[in-house]
Amino acid sequence: MRHAVWLALAGVLLLAGCANGGDDDPVRPVPGGDPARGKQLIASYGCGACHMIPGVSGADGLVGPPLEKFARRAYIAGEVPNNADFLVRWIEVPQAIEPGTAMPNLGVTEGQARNIAAYLYTLR
Ligand code: HEC
Structure with missing residues (x-):
């Protein structure tokens, strides 16, 4: 009986974990992004x-x-969900996503932003 209760509880916790915005699976690939170059660009x-x-x-x-x-x-x-497309865009032109943000547009190209995003997504 006790076991059944614990199992049910574990199931609820597992479900809660999955509903938690995918925090359990933070691997986020950036197509065409090279993290080593990204680190240098940063x-x-x-x-x-x-x-x-x-x-x-x-x-x-x-x-x-x-x-x-x-x-x-x-x-x-x-402001926006954390995914590769929005992150690349943020790094290129943060002002386009959040006008008036204190982060300036730095003139990063899209290719460079992909590399930078790939590095930031190694930070798990
Ligand atoms: C002059 C200071 C400044 C510089 C330089 C700067 N940022 Fe930012 N950055 C900010 C500020 C301030 C925010 C918070 C923006 C907001 O929430 O409106 C921010 C936000 C961010 C975020 C979102 C963080 C979060 O918690 O959601 C990322 C990612 C980021 N910056 C990456 C970069 C990268 C990559 C570079 C270099 C290419 C860079 N920033 C250069 C000031 C800066």
Whole structure:
């Protein structure tokens, strides 16, 4: 009897976990994105002046939110769902997604943004 109760409870918890925005499966591929190049681009664009970014030396800025475990986030800037298309777009032109955001358009090209997104999605 006790076992049945625990099993039922475990089932409910499992279901709750699945309803939790896919947090259990944070692997997010970016077609055409190269994470190693992305890491270099993050350094050369100076994203770390505003963001704390694990694995990028000197990236300890506090102007924007820390990007640790970024693949586990549900939303980008609290505005749009966190997926590859929106992330690439955000990195290219954040102002297009959230006009007036404190993150500036930095002139990142789409190809570069793909590489950067691929790196950010290694942060799980
Ligand atoms: C001048 C400071 C600044 C620079 C430089 C900057 N950002 Fe941001 N970034 C911000 C701010 C501020 C936010 C929060 C925006 C909001 O929520 O409206 C943000 C938000 C983000 C987010 C969403 C974070 C979240 O928690 O949802 C990502 C991803 C991001 N930036 C990536 C980058 C990348 C990649 C670069 C370099 C190409 C970069 N940022 C350069 C200030 C900056």
